[in-house]
Amino acid sequence: MRPEQRTPIARYRHSLWLLTKRDLRVRYSTSLLGYFWSILDPLVMAGIYWFVFTQVLDRGMDHKPYIVFLLVALLPWMWFNGAISDCTRAFLREAKLIRSTRIPRTIWVNRLVLSKGIEFLASIPVLVLFAIIFGAQPGIDAVFFPLAIVIQAILTVGVGLLVAPLVVFFRDLERAVKLILRFLFYASPIIYGTTELPSELHFWAAFNPLSGIFSLYRSAFFPEQLDWFAVAVSAAVSLVFLGLGLLVFRRTERAVLKEI
Amino acid sequence: MVPVNQPSAAQPVISLQDVGIRFRRNRRGRRNFKDLFGPRKRRSRPGEFWALQHVTFSVQPGEAIGVVGRNGQGKSTLLKLVTGVVLPDEGTVHVTEGVAPLIEITGGFVDDLSVRDNVYLTAGLHGMTRKQVTARFDEIIEFAEIGDFIDTPYKHLSSGMKVRIAFAVISRLEEPILLVDEVLAVGDKAFREKCYRRIEELLAGGRTLFIVSHNERDLRRFCTRGLYLDKGDLVLDGSITDVLERYNADYGVKPA
Numbered sequence: 001m002r003p004e005q006r007t008p009i010a011r012y013r014h015s016l017w018l019l020t021k022r023d024l025r026v027r028y029s030t031s032l033l034g035y036f037w038s039i040l041d042p043l044v045m046a047g048i049y050w051f052v053f054t055q056v057l058d059r060g061m062d063h064k065p066y067i068v069f070l071l072v073a074l075l076p077w078m079w080f081n082g083a084i085s086d087c088t089r090a091f092l093r094e095a096k097l098i099r100s101t102r103i104p105r106t107i108w109v110n111r112l113v114l115s116k117g118i119e120f121l122a123s124i125p126v127l128v129l130f131a132i133i134f135g136a137q138p139g140i141d142a143v144f145f146p147l148a149i150v151i152q153a154i155l156t157v158g159v160g161l162l163v164a165p166l167v168v169f170f171r172d173l174e175r176a177v178k179l180i181l182r183f184l185f186y187a188s189p190i191i192y193g194t195t196e197l198p199s200e201l202h203f204w205a206a207f208n209p210l211s212g213i214f215s216l217y218r219s220a221f222f223p224e225q226l227d228w229f230a231v232a233v234s235a236a237v238s239l240v241f242l243g244l245g246l247l248v249f250r251r252t253e254r255a256v257l258k259e260i
Numbered sequence: 261m262v263p264v265n266q267p268s269a270a271q272p273v274i275s276l277q278d279v280g281i282r283f284r285r286n287r288r289g290r291r292n293f294k295d296l297f298g299p300r301k302r303r304s305r306p307g308e309f310w311a312l313q314h315v316t317f318s319v320q321p322g323e324a325i326g327v328v329g330r331n332g333q334g335k336s337t338l339l340k341l342v343t344g345v346v347l348p349d350e351g352t353v354h355v356t357e358g359v360a361p362l363i364e365i366t367g368g369f370v371d372d373l374s375v376r377d378n379v380y381l382t383a384g385l386h387g388m389t390r391k392q393v394t395a396r397f398d399e400i401i402e403f404a405e406i407g408d409f410i411d412t413p414y415k416h417l418s419s420g421m422k423v424r425i426a427f428a429v430i431s432r433l434e435e436p437i438l439l440v441d442e443v444l445a446v447g448d449k450a451f452r453e454k455c456y457r458r459i460e461e462l463l464a465g466g467r468t469l470f471i472v473s474h475n476e477r478d479l480r481r482f483c484t485r486g487l488y489l490d491k492g493d494l495v496l497d498g499s500i501t502d503v504l505e506r507y508n509a510d511y512g513v514k515p516a
Contacts, residue, residue, distance in 0.1 A: 018384045026372050100367035101385050102344035254347045258283055
């Protein structure tokens with residue numbers, strides 16, 4: 001009996017799933033609190049921002065409850081942030097495995113996006129819990145949640161495919177990416193809504209693909225946050241990133257394999 | 261993909277056409293991001309060299325081939341090209357059947373997971389389904405002789421055990437092509453003999469073998485055909501006896 005002959009796509013899915021499961025298993029089998037940790041991080045951050053903006057600065061009162069307003073963008077941000085910062089080490093961490101198995105190389109990026117995405121999905125019950133506790137009413141726009149997930153997945157894979165190979169050649173990029181991510185956190189509507197930006201920035205803010213994505217997520221509880229222009233732009237920008245990422249990845253693959 | 265039982269005697273399973281691959285001479289000298297913006301001189305690429313060039317040969321199913329050459333002459337690179345874990349800069353590598361690579365075999369194993377999880381993971385990454393692994397699981401463990409350590413985290417195994425379990429998994433893949441890169445140098449004598457017998461079993465079963473070794477006895481034991489690599493060129497492609505003779509003549513090693 002030899003390994004079952006399957007289509008390349010089935011094999012790809014199989015390997016992707018195995019590695020994703022491995023990621024999650026390693027993370028949860030080596031820590032006592034497991035799942036709790038992946039929730040704790042955004043919760044602590046949300047708690048801090050909630051305290052600063054509602055108790056100290058007395059702002060953010062237009063969005064009630066503010067904690068739900070925060071979490072609904074903060075949780076997907078954790079997905080994006082976690083996946084991209086892991087992608088900076090996508091090849092370096094798995095060098096041994098990459099040198100010994102012939103798996104399509106895009107898996108090394110995709111499995112990171114997938115495992116962080118699963119953690120994001122697993123954190124949604126927390127959001128629901130907070131919505132119930134603080135009495136946030138989900139509206140009909142909640143149906144756009146899956147659309148937001150799809151656009152975000154496309155964007156994250158695209159950026160990941162771009163970042164992962166380049167870091168192999170330019171180690172400094174690892175730090176640069178961390179810095180850009182920190183900047184992006186404040187440049188994206190997470191602790192505020194797009195409507196609060198000065199009006200001359202509205203147009204430009206839409207070109208941050210995360211704006212449209214977060215506005216989609218948010219519309220579930222805050223319908224006034226939905227901005228279809230931003231969503232359309234972010235979908236387009238995400239596709240451009242995916243195309244660019246695939247191109248760069250393909251171009252650099254040969255050199256990456258030699259380098260690691 | 262071609263089904264196993266289809267007669268494909270005329271079809272080579274591995275064929276390399278004018279293959280070349282080059283590496284940077286100072287592999288560790290990475291360029292930094294700031295070099296992109298730095299003065300032109302710092303951006304200039306350090307010298308590169310061809311690890312292999314103009315390599316052309318093809319392998320029929322069932323052949324056993326030994327690759328011979330001194331250190332650093334491209335033997336391992338050749339194996340990696342056939343495995344598909346590096347890509348050639350020129351020419352084409354064509355492998356029509358599945359490959360079980362005994363190269364860096366412990367690479368896929370994860371320290372924090374148990375031996376059981378690792379077996380499923382590694383075999384799975386090489387294309388086996390869960391069901392197939394379950395069917396061979398006992399056999400694998402028995403071969404590796406680590407029955408008492410199935411649920412031990414991999415990092416707690418001795419280095420010998422690590423190699424044993426890795427060999428056991430990869431050699432059970434039963435892919436039509438087996439690539440061996442000096443892994444047999446490790447492990448104690450008894451286990452090594454067991455590995456040899458396993459390889460012979462596989463050969464008898466019609467597998468194609470591709471082996472890199474410095475051990476003449478091993479090469480003569482398994483191989484019928486030899487490839488002699490020197491300075492990145494394929495110098496000689498002939499019977500293993502001829503190849504070893506030429507190699508010994510070139511480098512003044514007394515025949516064993």
